[in-house]
């Protein structure tokens with residue numbers, strides 16, 4: 001049975017019909033709504049590549065059923081920049097070499113935006129690493145990622 005969901009994605013209201021109630025937010029974004037910036041890594045809640053903000057909270061979109069999001073506000077990496085102007089966290093990742101291959105970067109940036117908004121980033125590298133521990137970087141660019149979060153927090 002098809003389900004209808006009304007949600008806001010990156011500031012735009014979207015009405016979505018779900019033929020399969022088991023579709024995840026991650027698959028909805030990438031396959032139906034042409035928003036491929038959110039990445040699929042493990043697809044089981046272990047890597048953080050699929051991190052988005054739902055009502056301002058960091059969430060693994062691979063573990064979130066789209067059917068549960070009626071009325072929700074979703075922000076993806078595509079929703080951060082203001083036109084040509086990068087979000088300060090995006091700029092800080094570039095400034096501090098907070099990536100290598102870049103595959104995990106959208107999830108890292110969304111997680112950093114959420115962490116800073118939670119007021120949990122601070123200036124302490126250990127605290128930042130703990131707060132970002134749900135986001136795995138296979139290239140191990142953790143030093144640059146930590147510097148970027150520190151920089152964006154200031």
Ligand code: FES
Pocket residue numbers: 039040041042043044045046047048049050051060061062063
């Ligand atoms: Fe969602 Fe890895 S793809 S946590």
